């Protein structure tokens with residue numbers, strides 16, 4: 410069961426009763442996704458084709474922002490996202506992201522309505538592959554350039570933030586790649602490092618002190 414809430418930038422988030430946690434920061438859902446995943450992640454790689462792996466499809470906000478960004482920059486993005494608990498369509502239909510972002514609601518709902526477990530070419534710039542599986546028993550089958558690590562917090566889902574999980578992700582990353590996450594917990598930083606990432610602490614979203622970014626290639630300097 411889910412409840413919709415309005416965050417500080419006017420955009421909705423969802424509270425999960427199963428996990429007793431919100432999907433986004435109360436400081437602003439759109440603001441946070443834009444800052445942590447688009448700005449600190451996607452925008453840092455200037456490749457014309459790139460592959461994004463997301464942990465937690467949830468509201469589809471990161472997918473929507475990525476699709477819009479790919480159209481703006483004329484990039485081709487392959488977007489793979491795992492989530493064992495897809496949001497029900499009625500809740501997705503009530504989200505105000507299309508209004509906030511000035512996007513046709515149909516385009517947003519399409520992301521939710523597309524079939525799970527099969528890749529779909531949504532636009533010439535954006536291919537979506539949603540997989541209804543837990544990250545814990547998912548093996549990544551291709552090389553990725555950007556990872557949006559957007560699971561519930563390490564306190565709520567400690568099993569997803571381990572060095573072992575990060576190592577599995579690390580080994581399927583391309584030579585110049587990034588993982589971004591809203592969390593700045595010490596244990597997350599430690600486990601990312603143990604997995605091989607070069608870790609940076611960046612300013613967090615909306616005045617939050619920090620977020621983390623892991624890079625695979627030490628030649629990447631930001």
Ligand SMILES: C[S@@+](CC[C@H](N)C(=O)[O-])C[C@H]1O[C@@H](n2cnc3c(N)ncnc32)[C@H](O)[C@@H]1O
Nearest residue numbers: 432465466467468491492494543544559560561
């Ligand atoms: C913090 S929410 C963020 C979701 C999404 N990125 C968004 O912006 O709405 C975390 C998401 O992780 C999903 N999740 C929970 N357990 C998971 C698991 N074991 N593997 C992958 N995703 C999981 C939840 O269903 C939820 O959609």
